[in-house]
Amino acid sequence: MTLKSLTSISFSCFLVAVFSIQGEAKTTFEITEKDYPPRLANTFSSDRALNKSEPKNLQAQLTAAAQGNYxxxxxxxxxxxxxxxxxxxNLYVNGQLLKTYTSVSGRYNTQDRDRHRSGTEAPLPDGRYQVAKVPxxxxxxxxxxxxxxxxxxxxxxxxALGIHYDPSFEKKNxxxxxxxxxxxxxxxTLTELLNYVRTYQPKYLEVQIR
Known part of the structure; x- marks a missing residue:
């Protein structure tokens, strides 16, 4: 093989290499989501969905926080x-349920009495109440x-309404x-409740039992 032939072959290989590199570079810049395998394409879609949902999640968190403790x-x-x-x-902190306690109000035979009239021993009326900071x-x-x-x-x-514990709960007295x-x-349970009140100072109590 002559020197001229070797030179020609080397130059041809160089051109092929250059064109190959240029072709790869062009392909790299033109790659889009549709060029990826389905699994990767789905990953892109999930990322976009997550980004779109973030403002909604943030708004929900801000709304809950605005409700405060109650x-x-x-x-x-x-x-x-x-x-x-x-x-x-139910005890809430920043609009999120923290704890739920079982409780009673009134007696078994006073549930249907006038809840707005004093002396009936009926459950307290529905509505919003201010809560004291200390017992x-x-x-x-x-x-x-x-x-x-x-x-x-x-x-x-x-x-003269309030929250306390019932010393006679389920007793036959x-x-x-x-x-x-x-x-x-x-x-x-009352101790836990009072700790919550002292720590979080709920804005109000909302009663809705009827």
Whole structure:
């Protein structure tokens, strides 16, 4: 093989290499999502969907945070061993449910009495209540040793309402339940509840049991 032939072959190889590199470079710049295998293409689509949903998730978080800390009282459709209806006392932090406690309000035979009239021992009326920041000592045995006052933010004939624990819960002494206050089922639960109030200072209590 002559020197001229070798030179020609080398130059041809060089041109092939250059064109190959240029072709690859061009292909690299022209690659789109459709050029990827289905699995990778799906990854791109998922990333875009996630990015689109982020503002909605953020908005939901901001909305929940704006609601702040609060409590609600809601029905359960259940009753205790004495036939007294049970309610859920729900604790929220930044709009997110933190804890739920079983509670009672009124007695088994006072549930249908006028909830706005004093002396009926009916459950407290539906509506919004202001919650005290600290408890006071219970003044009667059935209110337990600590009593957290709540104040109706609406017109009603009921007063002296609060949250405490029921020392007679499910006992056969005729005292199961309350005279209208909200009562949790035991002393330890009340301690947890008061810790929540002290820590998070709920803005209000919303009662919706009817």
């Amino acid at each position: 409590m609600t009282l809601t029905p359960t459709s259940k009753a205790n061993a004495r036939g007294n209806p049970l309610y859920h006392l 006071i000592p219970g003044i009667i045995a059935e209110a337990g040793d600590r009593f957290l006052p709540i104040q109706p933010l609406f017109q009603t004939g009921r007063s 005729g005292e199961d339940g309350t005279s209208g206050c909200i009562a949790v089922t035991n002393r330890d």
